[in-house]
Amino acid sequence: MMRDITLGQYFPGTSVLHRSDPRMKLILTLIFIVFVFLAKSLWAYVWLFVFTFSLLIVSRLPVKVILKGLKPVLFIIAITVIFNLFLTKGEDLLFECKFIHIYFEGVMFAVYMIIRIVCLILGTSVILTYTTSPVDLTDGIEQLLSPLKKIKIPVHEFAMMMSIALRFIPTLTEETEKIMNAQKARGADLSSGGLIKRAKALIPILIPLFVSSLRRADELATAMECRCYRGGDGRTRMKRLKYSPRDLVLFLVFAAFGTGIILLNIFIPYLVI
Amino acid sequence: MTPFIKAENVCFSYNTGEGKKIEVLKNVSFEIAKGEFVAVLGRNGSGKSTLAKLLNMILVPDSGKIFIDGKQISADTMTEDDVYEIRRKIGMVFQNPDNQLVSSVVEEDVAFGPENLGIPSEEIRKRVDDALDEVGMSEYARHSPHLLSGGQKQRIAIAGIIAMSPSCIVFDEATAMLDPSGRKEVMATIERLNKEKGITVIHITHNMSEAAMADRVIVIDGGRVAMSDVPEAVFSDVGKLRSIGLDVPQITELFYELKKAGLDLPDRIIDAGKGEDALLSFFEKPRN
Amino acid sequence: MSTITLQNVSYLYSAGTPFEKYALKDINVTIPSGRITGLIGHTGSGKSTLVQLLNGLLRPTEGKILLDGRDIWEDEKKIRDVRFKVGLVMQYPEYQLFEETVRKDVAFGPKNMGLEAPEIEERVKMAAFFCGITEDLLDKSPFELSGGQKRRVAIAGVIAMRPEFLILDEPSAGLDPVGRDTILGGIKKYREETGGSVVIVSHSMEDVAVYCDSLIVMNKGAVYAEGDTREIFSTPEKLYGVGLDVPQITGVTEALRSKGLGLPSDILTVSEARDAILSLAKRRGLL
Numbered sequence: 001m002m003r004d005i006t007l008g009q010y011f012p013g014t015s016v017l018h019r020s021d022p023r024m025k026l027i028l029t030l031i032f033i034v035f036v037f038l039a040k041s042l043w044a045y046v047w048l049f050v051f052t053f054s055l056l057i058v059s060r061l062p063v064k065v066i067l068k069g070l071k072p073v074l075f076i077i078a079i080t081v082i083f084n085l086f087l088t089k090g091e092d093l094l095f096e097c098k099f100i101h102i103y104f105e106g107v108m109f110a111v112y113m114i115i116r117i118v119c120l121i122l123g124t125s126v127i128l129t130y131t132t133s134p135v136d137l138t139d140g141i142e143q144l145l146s147p148l149k150k151i152k153i154p155v156h157e158f159a160m161m162m163s164i165a166l167r168f169i170p171t172l173t174e175e176t177e178k179i180m181n182a183q184k185a186r187g188a189d190l191s192s193g194g195l196i197k198r199a200k201a202l203i204p205i206l207i208p209l210f211v212s213s214l215r216r217a218d219e220l221a222t223a224m225e226c227r228c229y230r231g232g233d234g235r236t237r238m239k240r241l242k243y244s245p246r247d248l249v250l251f252l253v254f255a256a257f258g259t260g261i262i263l264l265n266i267f268i269p270y271l272v273i
Numbered sequence: 274m275t276p277f278i279k280a281e282n283v284c285f286s287y288n289t290g291e292g293k294k295i296e297v298l299k300n301v302s303f304e305i306a307k308g309e310f311v312a313v314l315g316r317n318g319s320g321k322s323t324l325a326k327l328l329n330m331i332l333v334p335d336s337g338k339i340f341i342d343g344k345q346i347s348a349d350t351m352t353e354d355d356v357y358e359i360r361r362k363i364g365m366v367f368q369n370p371d372n373q374l375v376s377s378v379v380e381e382d383v384a385f386g387p388e389n390l391g392i393p394s395e396e397i398r399k400r401v402d403d404a405l406d407e408v409g410m411s412e413y414a415r416h417s418p419h420l421l422s423g424g425q426k427q428r429i430a431i432a433g434i435i436a437m438s439p440s441c442i443v444f445d446e447a448t449a450m451l452d453p454s455g456r457k458e459v460m461a462t463i464e465r466l467n468k469e470k471g472i473t474v475i476h477i478t479h480n481m482s483e484a485a486m487a488d489r490v491i492v493i494d495g496g497r498v499a500m501s502d503v504p505e506a507v508f509s510d511v512g513k514l515r516s517i518g519l520d521v522p523q524i525t526e527l528f529y530e531l532k533k534a535g536l537d538l539p540d541r542i543i544d545a546g547k548g549e550d551a552l553l554s555f556f557e558k559p560r561n
Numbered sequence: 562m563s564t565i566t567l568q569n570v571s572y573l574y575s576a577g578t579p580f581e582k583y584a585l586k587d588i589n590v591t592i593p594s595g596r597i598t599g600l601i602g603h604t605g606s607g608k609s610t611l612v613q614l615l616n617g618l619l620r621p622t623e624g625k626i627l628l629d630g631r632d633i634w635e636d637e638k639k640i641r642d643v644r645f646k647v648g649l650v651m652q653y654p655e656y657q658l659f660e661e662t663v664r665k666d667v668a669f670g671p672k673n674m675g676l677e678a679p680e681i682e683e684r685v686k687m688a689a690f691f692c693g694i695t696e697d698l699l700d701k702s703p704f705e706l707s708g709g710q711k712r713r714v715a716i717a718g719v720i721a722m723r724p725e726f727l728i729l730d731e732p733s734a735g736l737d738p739v740g741r742d743t744i745l746g747g748i749k750k751y752r753e754e755t756g757g758s759v760v761i762v763s764h765s766m767e768d769v770a771v772y773c774d775s776l777i778v779m780n781k782g783a784v785y786a787e788g789d790t791r792e793i794f795s796t797p798e799k800l801y802g803v804g805l806d807v808p809q810i811t812g813v814t815e816a817l818r819s820k821g822l823g824l825p826s827d828i829l830t831v832s833e834a835r836d837a838i839l840s841l842a843k844r845r846g847l848l
Contacts, residue, residue: 135378167377170419175656181618182657185649186718187641187673204669207659211704216372222331223373226365227386227433228357238384238397316737317708368735422604449735452604453764454804479737518739523767523810523831530835535848545809549816552838556822556845 009069009125010133015060016246017131022140024247028254029128035258036120042271044264045115051257052119055126066130070121077117084109108271138163143241149232156232164220172213179208275343276304277441277473278328283337285323297323299496300337307440310467310474312487312504316518320496321477325443328475329363330356342440361390364434368446370426371419379421379429380405380414386437397436404432407470408462424455428462435466441473442466448483460486481508481520485543492517505541524548563629563646563725563758565592565615570624572610584610586782588624592726597752597759599769599790602779603804608762609652611779612728615760616647645674648724652731654715658703663694663714666703670722681721688721691751693743709740716744720751727751728760733768745772770794770808770829778805791827810834 012018017025039048056063090105128137142159149155183204184190190201265272285298297320305311315321326332327339333348340346346359364386367373376382380401387397405411408428418426427447434442444463448456460483467474476487484490490507492500494517500507508514508521511529515521521529521543528542528551538555542548572585585607592598592615602608613619614626617633617640625632633643648670651657660666667688671681689699692713698706703714716732729748733741745761749772752759763769769776769790776793778786780803786793793800797807797815807815814828814837823841828834842848 135376135381163377164375167375167418170417171371174419178651179657181613182651182654183669184618185616185644185651186657186670186722187644188669189641189673204657204659208657211659212656216369219367219369219372220375222326223365223367224375224385225331226329226360228360228389228437229385230353230357230389234391236388236391236394236397238381238388238394238401240394316739446735453806454603518737520738523808524813526831527810527813527834527838530831531838534835534839536839536842545813545816549813549820552813552817553820553822556841556847 009129011061011130012133013060013131015058015131016250017055017059017127019246020250021241021243021247022132022136023144023241024243024250025128025132026140026144028250029124031254031258032123032127033120035261036116036123038258038265039116039261040265040272041269043268044261045112047257047260047264048119049115051260052123052126055123059126059131061126061130066122066126069125070118073117073121077114080113080117081110084113109273112273134166135163138166139237139239139241156235160232168216171216172209175212176205176209179205179212276340277307277309277342278305279303279338279340280324280327281338281340283324283327283334283339285320285327285332285334297496298327298334301493301496301498302337303491303498303501305441305473305475308467308471308473310464310486310488311476312484312490313475313477313493314479314481314484314490314507314519315477315493316479319493321493322445324493325365325445325475325477328443329360329365357390361386361437362440364437364439364442366427366430366434366442366444366447368449370423370430370450373430374418374426374433377417377419379410379416379418382418382429383432383436386433390437400436400438401432404436407435407466408432422455423451424458427451427455427459431459431462431466439472441475443475443477445477446479447476448478448480456480456483479519481522485522492519505543508543509541562594562756564594564627565647565726566627566630567591567614568625568627570614570621570626572607572614572619573622574610576622583782585614585621588782588784590777590784590787592758592760592777593775594758595756596774597749597761597772599773599776600760600762600779601764601766601769601776601805602785606779607782608779609730612649612730612760612762615726615728616649617643618649641673645670645722646724647726647728648719648722650716650719650727650729650732652734653712654719655708655711657715657718658711661702662700663689663703663706664699666714667694667699667717667721670718674722684721684723685717687723688717691720691747691754692717693747709736709743712736712740713744713747716747723755724757726758726760728762730762731764732761733763733765741768748772766794766806766811767808770811778803791829794829795827 036048039045056066085102085106086100088103088106088109090103092104093101094104094107095102138159142155145155180190188201188204280301280303283298283301286294286296288294301324313321313324323332327334330346330348338345341359341362374382375385383401383404384397387400405414408431410425410428410432413421413425418429448459451459463474463476464486466472476483478484485504485508487504490502490504491498492507499517500510500513508525511521511526524545525543528538528548532538536555539551542551567588567590570585570588571583573581574584575581600608600611610619614621620634628643628646633640658666660669664685667685668681671684694713694717698710703711706714716729720727732744736744745768748759751757761769761773773790775788776790777784778793785803786799794807794811797812800807808829810831811828814824814834818824818826824837828837839848
């Protein structure tokens with residue numbers, strides 16, 4: 001059933017990462033991404049790799065499931081590896097066969113790229129998407145970006161749209177399923193024929209879905225007006241995000257991680273790209 | 274005593290795409306007292322829902338006056354704050370539970386109204402907890418609404434309104450999409466809010482057994498108030514209700530038919546239990 | 562006449578996940594042919610799963626569904642033919658309309674069957690007749706119609722396939738009394754004139770008492786009772802036991818009977834109750 005798809009890939013839990021402030025986690029994600037790209041030497045990459053897997057362990061997420069989740073990225077990794085392996089020219093030739101030349105530098109680049117991609121995806125999802133509920137995430141973005149309101153960027157409206165979208169994903173998924181069933185019951189054939197035939201077969205599903213979404217939007221807007229909604233001005237929140245000492249500690253840990261990358265790059269410049 | 278809600282000769286029409294004007298409400302007048310439980314009965318398209326939206330200024334009448342708490346509501350003379358104060362006072366629960374919940378967490382949804390009112394966080398927290406408790410949904414506070422039953426979702430919607438501490442709640446066919454057990458849950462909640470918290474209730478429905486629970490029934494037909502009386506009186510007028518295209522409870526219909534055939538039975542029976550008693554005493558009479 | 566028989570049918574939701582749950586367990590039932598059958602039971606009793614199994618929208622986890630003695634899943638590629646023979650109108654079907662005109666929308670099913678244009682036209686007319694859709698509505702956009710009209714167009718779209726079994730999941734939900742009577746009355750007329758078989762899922766005991774010849778009562782994923790409507794409603798306690806009701810009038814006459822009034826035990830409608838009470842009054846010399 002489509003309904004059972006885990007939304008936003010959030011895994012509920014109680015680890016340090018789960019409990020820290022979503023705003024802090026957004027900041028940490030940014031810091032993390034920056035330092036992933038700053039790693040240059042072998043030891044910096046090793047440090048990055050170790051740090052990312054420590055995060056995974058600290059988060060107490062089901063490691064097997066998370067690693068399985070990397071499957072879709074394998075393709076990208078494979079392509080990067082092939083490009084780096086065959087197209088990098090260097091001095092230390094390892095292998096030669098007709099027009100294929102593999103240099104030591106190529107192998108090194110390939111390994112670095114694997115680490116970089118894996119850490120980037122694993123790290124950001126462990127810090128943010130796997131451990132933060134979509135609702136908290138939206139709140140975090142809204143409150144973190146709220147200074148932008150001063151320069152007339154509609155931060156509140158954006159966050160409101162996001163949270164309504166989140167709220168309606170399961171509803172619309174269910175509705176799509178219902179409409180598909182209704183049309184199948186009238187003999188609609190959704191699974192055979194060429195591309196054009198299949199695209200045409202979607203019309204009986206997309207039109208009702210579109211019509212009903214408009215109706216829902218209309219009713220929701222009325223309901224929101226009835227509940228005194230009039231934009232972000234003068235609005236308070238039940239839950240105010242508060243930084244806790246936990247967040248500070250986490251921040252220091254990430255600062256140490258960043259410093260480590262820089263120091264390793266500078267002081268042990270072994271196999272630098 | 275001034276009535277809580279008073280409508281005087283209210284007319285409302287809307288324009289169709291082809292430039293035609295459709296009159297939805299024609300000279301509608303009625304009064305509703307504070308704390309009253311009124312059912313508004315009528316066929317689909319009779320103008321019931323339009324009436325509801327006029328009361329909290331989502332729609333504005335073409336002509337006629339509406340008074341809330343003795344004060345006339347009018348888009349011309351009121352400030353935006355006044356309009357929102359009316360919407361706070363007169364809460365609304367709609368038919369489709371899915372299309373009125375805004376958040377993917379139950380308690381955050383209930384908090385939506387009070388947040389819009391600019392109430393301090395601690396106070397919102399308290400109101401949300403109280404409101405969820407009131408509708409018996411406290412244990413679902415952290416749940417996602419999409420996995421709940423229709424009746425539960427509707428109770429969440431009600432909690433979202435209660436949290437704004439309204440004096441009146443309008444239920445616009447709020448039970449129409451529910452199964453029998455969902456209906457029972459919601460009707461029990463409505464009755465409790467009315468009896469225990471003294472909230473004025475306007476329940477729009479075409480279900481006659483729900484209307485029978487009210488203090489008074491207003492029947493709307495073709496944009497006009499066709500009847501307005503206690504349920505016993507309204508339902509006993511079987512002929513008129515039928516001509517409007519509404520049902521009566523089976524027991525009332527039975528008494529209507531039996532009396533027409535010449536049996537000497539009491540009037541105004543709308544309750545199965547009372548009907549049974551009346552029939553029993555009718556058949557026991559000659560033995561005495 | 563076609564028959565549908567379920568043999569040891571089970572259906573497991575979300576199989577293989579922590580949420581897995583039996584929606585139906587080991588069901589054996591034959592859907593009566595040539596009559597209107599009411600399918601009643603609480604939400605979650607398995608009614609909606611059952612109707613989706615009947616036309617192959619869901620595939621049973623275990624067991625067989627036999628249409629005219631053949632397993633409908635014998636040849637997976639032919640499941641579409643099963644859906645033409647067992648027409649299903651889902652809940653709130655008005656949300657499935659999509660064509661420019663009512664006529665085209667009703668024709669969607671017959672067109673999918675690969676029928677010729679004159680045949681399609683004839684079927685659209687036939688379906689429109691049973692659903693009370695007048696000629697002038699046929700060329701309107703379905704999105705211009707009222708809620709009740711849309712519902713009837715959606716039902717016509719399934720009737721136009723001339724299914725041997727017509728299954729309707731809560732066809733009158735949310736409609737007012739007139740809308741309800743138009744739809745259920747049309748279905749009754751359809752049954753009488755075409756001789757097809759009909760299954761109606763309903764929460765309203767008053768409606769099934771008036772319109773259904775037989776009933777299948779579901780409870781907790783199993784068939785709790787089946788039989789003629791009159792027979793099922795003559796034992797109210799059995800229904801009360803699983804949280805279901807009997808029509809108000811049946812409850813009243815049953816209560817009167819238990820207190821010694823000589824009334825028959827199988828009263829389903831107000832007019833039957835009136836006749837029974839009047840004849841009792843005559844016998845007792847009260848009229």
